[in-house]
Amino acid sequence: MITENLTTWGWSPNWAKAFQPYISQGFIPGRVTSEHKRMYTVQTEVGELLAEVTGKFRFAASERQDYPAVGDWLVLTPRLGDMRASIHAILPRTSKFSRKVAGSVTDEQIAAVNVDTVLLVASLNYDFNVRRLERYLIPAWESGATPVIVLSKADLCLNATALIAQAEAVAPGVPVFAVSVVTGEGMDRLTPYLLPGQTLTLLGSSGAGKSSLVNYLSGVEVQTVQGVREDDSRGRHTTTHRELFRLPDGALMIDTPGMREIQLWSTEEGLSEAFADIESLIARCRFTDCTHKSEPGCAVIRALGNGTLDRSRYDSYRKLELELAFIAQKEEQKQRMLEKGTKDKRRQRP
Numbered sequence: 001m002i003t004e005n006l007t008t009w010g011w012s013p014n015w016a017k018a019f020q021p022y023i024s025q026g027f028i029p030g031r032v033t034s035e036h037k038r039m040y041t042v043q044t045e046v047g048e049l050l051a052e053v054t055g056k057f058r059f060a061a062s063e064r065q066d067y068p069a070v071g072d073w074l075v076l077t078p079r080l081g082d083m084r085a086s087i088h089a090i091l092p093r094t095s096k097f098s099r100k101v102a103g104s105v106t107d108e109q110i111a112a113v114n115v116d117t118v119l120l121v122a123s124l125n126y127d128f129n130v131r132r133l134e135r136y137l138i139p140a141w142e143s144g145a146t147p148v149i150v151l152s153k154a155d156l157c158l159n160a161t162a163l164i165a166q167a168e169a170v171a172p173g174v175p176v177f178a179v180s181v182v183t184g185e186g187m188d189r190l191t192p193y194l195l196p197g198q199t200l201t202l203l204g205s206s207g208a209g210k211s212s213l214v215n216y217l218s219g220v221e222v223q224t225v226q227g228v229r230e231d232d233s234r235g236r237h238t239t240t241h242r243e244l245f246r247l248p249d250g251a252l253m254i255d256t257p258g259m260r261e262i263q264l265w266s267t268e269e270g271l272s273e274a275f276a277d278i279e280s281l282i283a284r285c286r287f288t289d290c291t292h293k294s295e296p297g298c299a300v301i302r303a304l305g306n307g308t309l310d311r312s313r314y315d316s317y318r319k320l321e322l323e324l325a326f327i328a329q330k331e332e333q334k335q336r337m338l339e340k341g342t343k344d345k346r347r348q349r350p
Contacts, residue, residue, distance in 0.1 A: 027075045217247050
């Protein structure tokens with residue numbers, strides 16, 4: 001029987017249904033709240049435990065995404081003597097926010113899973129950048145969660161209305177709120193997303209105000225806050241690890257380290273959602289293989305010509321499209337090599 005304590009960490013009838021096959025085997029569920037070099041802090045019906053994967057789990061896992069991440073619900077065997085647990089499986093994820101690891105290696109890095117709402121935080125200062133917002137929106141849509149744009153530090157901005165309009169222009173259909181944790185301006189507009197049992201994550205570049213937002217919503221200083229550099233208004237990294245927090249109103253929040261620029265790890269679905277306006281134009285072109293350069297009947301060329309499509313937004317779309325195509329090609333090559341390695345191992349077996 002699952003206790004009310006687990007419900008406060010987001011347990012629901014849907015999760016209970018997913019866990020049903022494991023009950024007869026004596027396992028218990030638990031949710032990952034933090035990760036420490038392949039050790040995981042998990043919240044369970046018997047309290048907080050420190051968990052690690054079993055040898056069988058590790059043998060079956062081939063990639064980073066196969067391992068637990070903050071926000072995951074796990075299948076566990078508790079060892080109450082030392083308040084530890086063994087991880088046997090991960091319940092199917094409802095959403096997953098990923099990015100490519102930094103550098104030339106084509107590997108996936110999971111930022112948060114089982115999130116209901118993604119708060120994309122951007123600061124209303126000199127570092128405000130709509131191209132960066134477009135970039136963040138791609139993995140946000142791809143994750144399966146609902147994106148919401150939060151423009152922080154509204155008290156420091158004299159032209160907030162104009163910047164809000166810019167954000168709304170590149171994020172059709174996405175709620176955009178200007179807020180200030182100093183004055184409280186706009187904070188009440190986040191209330192509908194802070195329901196008990198609902199999980200949110202904060203994503204944004206360094207110094208965007210994520211930690212201040214977490215502290216405001218928590219009512220206590222759970223994250224250290226640092227100022228921005230005076231020379232370029234860019235922030236310093238504050239959050240250093242991912243962690244799932246429980247807020248006073250019952251909502252749950254996953255805070256993630258700030259990123260100067262997110263490395264995309266996505267498919268065309270996220271791009272289509274983030275640039276739905278351009279995708280709609282492309283669908284109206286006369287030719288299905290239109291390159292949008294000189295073809296007659298091209299809806300994109302027409303929109304660029306009459307000003308209904310901003311040239312910089314279209315250039316951003318094409319740039320991100322090429323980047324995602326390159327990542328997809330590299331990942332396909334990687335998968336072929338993995339499959340070849342698996343086949344070679346099978347041939348070598350006696």
